[in-house]
Amino acid sequence: MGSWQDIFAVKIADRHLTEPWMLQEDDSLQVHVLKPGWKQFVQRRALGRFQCSQCFHEWSSAKVHVLFHMHRHRGKGKVWMRIFRQVCRQCPDPRLEEPKFSQETMERLLHNLVLKILKYFYGLSIKPSDLLEVVVDAPVAGPHDSARCEGCQLGVCSESRLAPALDADGARTHHTLKRQDRKLYAIPTHHPSPFNSTFRWKSCCCISSSLLCVLAVLLFVLLYFTKE
Numbered sequence: 178m179g180s181w182q183d184i185f186a187v188k189i190a191d192r193h194l195t196e197p198w199m200l201q202e203d204d205s206l207q208v209h210v211l212k213p214g215w216k217q218f219v220q221r222r223a224l225g226r227f228q229c230s231q232c233f234h235e236w237s238s239a240k241v242h243v244l245f246h247m248h249r250h251r252g253k254g255k256v257w258m259r260i261f262r263q264v265c266r267q268c269p270d271p272r273l274e275e276p277k278f279s280q281e282t283m284e285r286l287l288h289n290l291v292l293k294i295l296k297y298f299y300g301l302s303i304k305p306s307d308l309l310e311v312v313v314d315a316p317v318a319g320p321h322d323s324a325r326c327e328g329c330q331l332g333v334c335s336e337s338r339l340a341p342a343l344d345a346d347g348a349r350t351h352h353t354l355k356r357q358d359r360k361l362y363a364i365p366t367h368h369p370s371p372f373n374s375t376f377r378w379k380s381c382c383c384i385s386s387s388l389l390c391v392l393a394v395l396l397f398v399l400l401y402f403t404k405e
């Protein structure tokens with residue numbers, strides 16, 4: 178399996194970029210903290226595997242975020258990369274653990290990065306559909322554990338809920354569901370009262386009209402007998 182740098186070099190060469198580009202990891206990189214002329218790309222929802230260095234517990238996350246800051250100056254390009262870590266949920270005093278990615282995930286991540294480089298520094302127009310999904314098959318059980326995710330603690334994960342289409346759709350469905358819930362609850366509270374009142378009104382009418390009938394019959398009988 179190739180390193181990030183090896184795969185990145187191949188991806189750059191594939192695009193016939195003759196200018197040198199280098200890639201380095203930097204764990205101090207901050208989201209939106211950029212020097213002038215630098216560009217940012219956040220790859221969200223990469224599938225990574227973690228192993229705790231203390232208890233050796235293993236887990237997968239489909240929400241690993243990778244932050245890239247890139248810059249081109251005098252015919253040379255550089256990229257700083259930060260992979261957000263997660264902590265083990267089984268250890269009382271866990272350390273931040275770095276994820277491992279499959280070759281395919283790394284390829285997709287760097288494919289997207291190179292497209293962003295072409296867009297920002299070489300004026301190439303990129304359609305959103307050109308970017309590859311980074312989560313690759315392998316199902317991940319359970320919800321995302323924000324308390325144990327470095328990205329969440331630094332505000333990277335929460336941002337992702339607003340940006341990509343998938344999450345926006347999720348939010349929309351959530352809202353419609355809420356509205357439907359309200360409707361569902363509205364039925365038992367609103368409808369029974371009019372139903373009940375008409376029912377009560379109808380039975381009232383019934384009782385009073387039958388009482389009137391009985392009274393009329395009684396009056397008729399009384400009048401009939403008093404005449405005789």
Ligand SMILES: [Zn+2]
Pocket residue numbers: 229230231232233234265266267268271
């Ligand atoms: Zn552990």
Ligand SMILES: [Zn+2]
Pocket residue numbers: 240321322323326327328329330334
């Ligand atoms: Zn997170």
